[in-house]
Amino acid sequence: MSEFPSTTITAADVMKADCRARTLLALLAEKWALLIIEALSKGPRRTSALKRQIGGISEKMLVQTLRRLEKVGLVERYDFREVPPRVEYSLTERGHSLSPIIVSLDRWVERHAFDILPEA
């Protein structure tokens, strides 16, 4: 934990990287992000299909979260340019590299939910 030769990673760099990681983690920790990624891990989905598959999400939050996931390159949006509107969302390559982790997290949660929260 010392030594800083010519070209070095400064403490500020570490802080920034850490900050980025935190920001990204915060995005994934948003209420619906993990659920959306898990839903898309099974294949492309139309907006309405996603809404049905994930129960209880409002259209606003669905679209908002999808947009954010799109910005960080986890989700892709394809507009068929039809009427009535037809849009399909899918995971990018990067999204696919993440989804197995999300899915296993989700499975863990489902396996343990009852033991952990017996009441209600």
Added chain:
Amino acid sequence: MSEFPSTTITAADVMKADCRARTLLALLAEKWALLIIEALSKGPRRTSALKRQIGGISEKMLVQTLRRLEKVGLVERYDFREVPPRVEYSLTERGHSLSPIIVSLDRWVERHAFDILPEA
């Protein structure tokens, strides 16, 4: 993973289970929960050590999150009953069953943070 003899699982049960899973997922998605679990995955830690290891967390949020994780049986608290106070936190068996997933999620985030959020 089936068989539902006389006693059956109703739609309401599924909804409740789903609700529980969502609640549990929400707990994990709290800002500091994943970071705490990751920190504890390396071994037991005193309160102050945790605070140092996880940068930027306030004492209040640290304790509050630890309490919640304790309630769901992911974290254990051991009080040495010394003065000045000495308390150690560690993962429970259940916590250890979860931590590998958290750690891999964290590693993924750290690996991709720069590519995803180049600015800032």
Added chain:
DNA sequence: GCAATTACATACCTGGGAGTAAGTATGTCT
């Protein structure tokens, strides 16, 4: 002409997650 469909956009509001700052208990050390 008008209802229906679909994927949004927008306005408004509230709860609670989260930060800051200060206080508390209880001993040891000088």
Added chain:
DNA sequence: AGACATACTTACTCCCAGGTATGTAATTGC
């Protein structure tokens, strides 16, 4: 007697994620 250390509480505040409700564009079918 007073400073210091440690692990918390508690009070106060702010902000925004997230919910609800409604509006919109562009077609097809009746």
